[in-house]
Amino acid sequence: MPSAKRKSSQTKPSESVEVVWKGISSSQSKSQKEFNDILKKHKDTLEKAKEVDLLFQMVNSVYLKEVLPEIEKQKRLDRTRFVLMCEILTEEKVSLGKQQREVLRNYLLEICYDNVNEDRKFYQSYMDILETKSERMKRLSRKLDLESRIKNQFGVDVDLDELNRTDFDTEEDRTEHEEKYKEFREKYEEYRSQYHQKRKTSDSKSEKKSKSRLEKEKKQNETERLLSLDINSLFKSLAKQIHPDREQNPELRAKKAKLMTELSGARDNMNIAEILEIKFKVDELVPDNQTDVSFNDSSIKRFVSIIKTKIRKLEDSIKERLFSHPLLEDYPDKRLARPENIKPYLELIAKNNKKITDSFEEEVERLKREPKYVKEMIRDLSQVGY
Secondary structure, rough: OOOOOOOOOOOOOEEEEOOOOOOOOOHHHHHHHHHHHHHHHHEEEHHHHHHHHHHHHHHHHHHHHHHHHHHHHHHHHHHHHHHHHHHHHHOOOOOOOHHHHHHHHHHHHHHHHHHOOOOOOEEEHHHHHOOOOOHHHHOOOHHHHHHHHHHHHHHHOOOOHHHOOOOOOOHHHHHHHHHOOOOHHHHHHHHHHHHHHHHHHHHHHHHHHHHHHHHHHHHHHHHHHHHHEEEEEEEEHHHHHHHHHHHHOHHHHHHHHHHHHHHHHHHOOOOHHHHHHHHHHHHHHHOOOOOOOOOHHHHHHHHHHHHHHHHHHHHHHHHHHHHHHHHOOOOOOHHHHHHHHHHHHHHHHHHHHHHHHHHHHHHHHHHHHOHHHHHHHHHHHHHOOO
16 A cells, blocks of 8 residues: 655755655556646646746736836826817817717717716716717607616616716715615626526536537546545644644744644645645644555546646636726737736836826827817827717
C-alpha cells in the first residue's frame, strides 16, 4: 500500500515537502510522478494568481491616477462643446442651411437622449428646445405605453424617467429613490429569475441524452462518490490531529482552529488539492506526528484529474480577473500578460487618452474663437450618417 514519505525532524523549514508515493509496479511509479507534477503545477498556479493580483493593482493604479482624471476632464469638455454647439444653433450665430441645421440638431438631440439620466435637469432643458412637437409626442407615447405594460405585469406604478435617473443631490435623495422603487425592482428580479428558470427547464426537457452521455454521467458520478470517500478518509485523519478542543497550548489551539476551518471548507468543496496543502501545514505544525496518506492507484488518478480541472478553472479565473479591467479589454496578446509587456501598453493608453483630451480642448477653443468651425463638424457628422 503506498504511503506518504515521513518528514524527518532534521528537515529544514525552507525545504519543500513533497508527497512521495511508494509502490512496486511501474503503474504506481507513473502515478506517483504524475501526482507530484500536478500538485506542483497547482502550487505554481496559485503563485501565479498572487502575481496577477499585483499586476491588477498596477493596472488599476494607472487607471485611477492617469486615465480616469483625463476621462473626467473629457466629460467636462464634451459638455462645454455641447453647450457651445447648442448656442450656435439656437442663437443662429452662424448662417446654416436647412440640411446643416437638421444634421446638427439630430446630433445634439442624440447626446441629450444618451445622457439625460445622468443629469435630467440639464439635458431636459435642451431636449425641450431641440425636439420637434412630433418627436416629443412619439417619445412620450412610447414611455406611457411601456409604463402601462409594467403596471399590468407587476401591478406597480412606475415613472421611467424617475426610475432611470442617476443624478442625486444628496445621499438621502438616493436612498429615498431606492426605497420608492424597491418593490418594482424586487418583482422584476423575481420575474427575470422565473423566466430564465423556465427557459432552463424547457431546454433540459427538450435535450435528449445520448447513450454515451448517460454513460459519461454515470462514470462521473461514480468518480465523485469514490473521491468523496477518499477525501473523508484523509479529512478524518487530519481532523484527529488538529482538532482544537484537544489542544492545551493556547497558541497551538488558535493555529489548529484556523487549520480546522480551512480543512472543513476544503472538504465541503471537495478540494483535494487544498486538503493536501493543509496536510503539509499540519505536518509542519505537528512534526512528531506525521499524517500517513495511503491511497491506491485509482484514487491517485482521480486526484490528478480533479486537480487538473481545478488548475484550468484557476487559470480561467486569473485571465478573467485581469482582462476584465477596462484598460485591458483590448489587450492584443493575453498570453503575454506580464509586467514588462503590459506596462508599455498602459503607457500607450495613457498617452492616447491625453491626445483625446487635447482634441476636445482644441475643438472647444475653436468653437469659442470662431463659431463657423461648426460647419466643418457638421460636414464630418454628415459623413457618418447624421
